[in-house]
Amino acid sequence: MFERRVTRQISVGDVLVGGGAPVSVQSMTTTKTADVDGTLAQVYALAGAGADIVRITCNDVEAAQGLAEIVPRSPVPIVADIHFQYKLALAALEAGVAALRLNPGNIRNESHIKTVAKAAKERGVPIRVGVNGGSLDKDLLEKYGSATPEALVESALTEIRYLEDVDFTDIKISVKHSHVPSMVASYRLLADTVDYPLHLGVTEAGPLPGGLIKGVAGIGTLLNEGIGDTIRFSLTADPVEEAKTGRALLEYLGLRERKGLDLIACPSCGRAEVDVIEVAQRAQKALEAENLPIQVAIMGCVVNGPGEAREADIGIAAGRGKGHMFIKGQVVRVVPEDEMVEALIDEARKLVEEGVEARLAAADSNAEQLSRLAREQLVEIQGDANDAASKRARVAEVASG
Numbered sequence: 001m002f003e004r005r006v007t008r009q010i011s012v013g014d015v016l017v018g019g020g021a022p023v024s025v026q027s028m029t030t031t032k033t034a035d036v037d038g039t040l041a042q043v044y045a046l047a048g049a050g051a052d053i054v055r056i057t058c059n060d061v062e063a064a065q066g067l068a069e070i071v072p073r074s075p076v077p078i079v080a081d082i083h084f085q086y087k088l089a090l091a092a093l094e095a096g097v098a099a100l101r102l103n104p105g106n107i108r109n110e111s112h113i114k115t116v117a118k119a120a121k122e123r124g125v126p127i128r129v130g131v132n133g134g135s136l137d138k139d140l141l142e143k144y145g146s147a148t149p150e151a152l153v154e155s156a157l158t159e160i161r162y163l164e165d166v167d168f169t170d171i172k173i174s175v176k177h178s179h180v181p182s183m184v185a186s187y188r189l190l191a192d193t194v195d196y197p198l199h200l201g202v203t204e205a206g207p208l209p210g211g212l213i214k215g216v217a218g219i220g221t222l223l224n225e226g227i228g229d230t231i232r233f234s235l236t237a238d239p240v241e242e243a244k245t246g247r248a249l250l251e252y253l254g255l256r257e258r259k260g261l262d263l264i265a266c267p268s269c270g271r272a273e274v275d276v277i278e279v280a281q282r283a284q285k286a287l288e289a290e291n292l293p294i295q296v297a298i299m300g301c302v303v304n305g306p307g308e309a310r311e312a313d314i315g316i317a318a319g320r321g322k323g324h325m326f327i328k329g330q331v332v333r334v335v336p337e338d339e340m341v342e343a344l345i346d347e348a349r350k351l352v353e354e355g356v357e358a359r360l361a362a363a364d365s366n367a368e369q370l371s372r373l374a375r376e377q378l379v380e381i382q383g384d385a386n387d388a389a390s391k392r393a394r395v396a397e398v399a400s401g
């Protein structure tokens with residue numbers, strides 16, 4: 001397990017960021033901020049999908065006024081996204097936001113930045129220094145020739161200096177880039193330079209599936225090195241996907257407790273006794289509707305399925321026209337194949353309600369035996385792919401014959 005980088009801690013509303021706090025998930029609304037009800041509906045959807053913090057653009061006076069109504073009704077802390085106009089940062093503070101994001105690429109005036117920092121300090125509101133490779137200060141672009149990691153980090157450090165000059169240290173930083181290796185290099189360089197908490201993201205990652213892959217590659221790599229205190233996937237998709245994806249990545253890396261379903265399934269092969277893709281899709285749809293916080297396995301054959309997926313909370317494997325349901329690797333029930341998904345959902349619900357011990361105690365007494373018989377019959381028909389000893393002996397026989 002990787003060691004998390006030690007950072008300072010800040011509070012975005014009631015969400016702690018850095019200093020050993022759980023890595024938080026962020027997303028951003030796509031509605032017009034002046035549309036208070038529409039924006040709030042999206043904030044609630046994002047919070048429900050796993051976002052701990054939501055960012056909202058504050059691009060004009062109407063947006064700032066919208067924030068004044070959104071903030072007190074939001075279930076999660078709101079960050080105002082500020083570009084170009086520092087006065088909108090002051091307006092957002094007046095509206096009560098929990099944090100500001102300033103883009104050093106387009107708010108460059110030192111005295112304006114210091115004015116915002118002083119106002120934020122008075123209210124105990126942190127600032128994210130949000131550098132973006134696509135909107136880097138043109139002087140830095142000229143100096144470095146392109147948006148290099150050094151250029152991104154210099155942009156962040158210049159802004160931080162302005163903030164520290166007025167004794168403002170309630171800071172988190174991002175150095176986002178749309179090119180994954182540059183993004184990773186930028187954050188590594190920054191992590192070696194400062195101890196402020198870092199907000200990770202691959203900017204303008206694009207639509208699915210490419211955007212998702214870029215985000216996982218960049219954010220996942222850094223998290224695995226212990227770098228990163230809060231994350232955002234920037235997908236060209238419904239932002240609910242960003243929140244879901246962010247949450248799922250943290251759960252898969254063991255950085256957050258599982259809140260929802262983790263469906264695993266074998267990739268299927270010539271031994272499969274059922275259409276694994278179709279069964280997995282049906283199970284996923286039904287299980288997601290239930291939102292059970294468990295790991296569920298769908299396995300194509302009973303010969304290898306229960307053993308390969310023994311770590312799963314519950315699973316089902318096909319064999320000889322039946323579904324062999326198992327809990328922690330132990331077969332507890334054998335059901336007709338066309339009822340296997342429904343039976344799985346039913347047992348999964350009971351498992352969450354009653355716990356593993358109770359459901360193992362309620363197992364059908366003949367299930368293990370029925371399953372063993374099916375396995376033996378399949379091995380007889382298909383051969384035992386796991387019988388390495390006899391295979392090695394046969395290979396040696398052929399080689400020396």
Ligand code: SF4
Binds near residue numbers: 308
């Ligand atoms: S569980 Fe069975 S069907 Fe699925 S990949 Fe393994 S051997 Fe093949």
